[in-house]
Amino acid sequence: MAQAGHDVTVVEKRPVPRHKACGDALTPRALGELALLDIDALQLDGHRLDGVRMVHGRREVTVPWPEHVDLPTHAVALRRDVLDTELRRHAGAAGAHVIMGHEASGPIVERGFVRGATLTADTELDDSRPRLDSVRSRFVVVADGANSSFGRALGTTRHHNWPYGIATRTYFASARSSESWIESTLGLPDAAGNPIAGYGWVIPLGDGTLNVGVAVLSTYRDVRGVNALKLLDAFAHRIAK
DSSP: OTTTOOOEEESSSSSSSOOOOOEEEHHHHHHHHHHHHTGGGGGOOOEEOOOOEEEETTTHHHHHHHHOOBBOOOOOOOHHHHHHHHHHHHHHTOOOOEEOOOEEEEEEEEEEEEEEEEEEEOTTTTTOOOOOOEEEEEEOOOOTTOHHHHHTTTTOOOOOOSSEEEEEEEEEOTTTTTOOOOEEEEEOTTTTTTTOSSEEEEESSSEEEEEEEEETTTTTTTGGGOHHHHHHHHHHHHHHH
């Protein structure tokens, strides 16, 4: 939008780059979107991933990424904070004004039109940075996820019967960090040994570490009884054997 000549302000909630549970793996389709912005994740020291090794019990199958005329045949592992920093740098280079550590807490509405947002500064914001209480604009793009409190203030709703996922992850040092395959384990057992509707993953980052995590789908009959952190701990001990 800035490249097209618009005066753009980007409001980011956190004062420093943040992480996302499964945000280190960029699929071929994600790479295709980044290419439209002239961003190459491999040039940001990303690690090439050739496909997914799916494991269930004693069985496994290795599946390369499908070929597509407009997309690469590989994925890239790149830490989310590195990617977000580059996206913000790219936006700033295009002329956008990026404001860190401010949450768009509510819309400014005038005569039925949204004309900006009120802002709440993060308590951890460096005292040297100016604190703003609002930003005004002709158009507002709301991009804070399905549970958007800003969107709810405008009347949007989320269908609570739609499936969602609960995920958590951690990092481990490993000599296998240079491998080029994501490993996805299906049929993770719960505390009673019963398989859950979810999976575990191991993503090599190429920097001496692995992204190891688990995800549970809301469609699992006892999803409220699953402790994701305990599930991750059990998964990590199992794959380390």
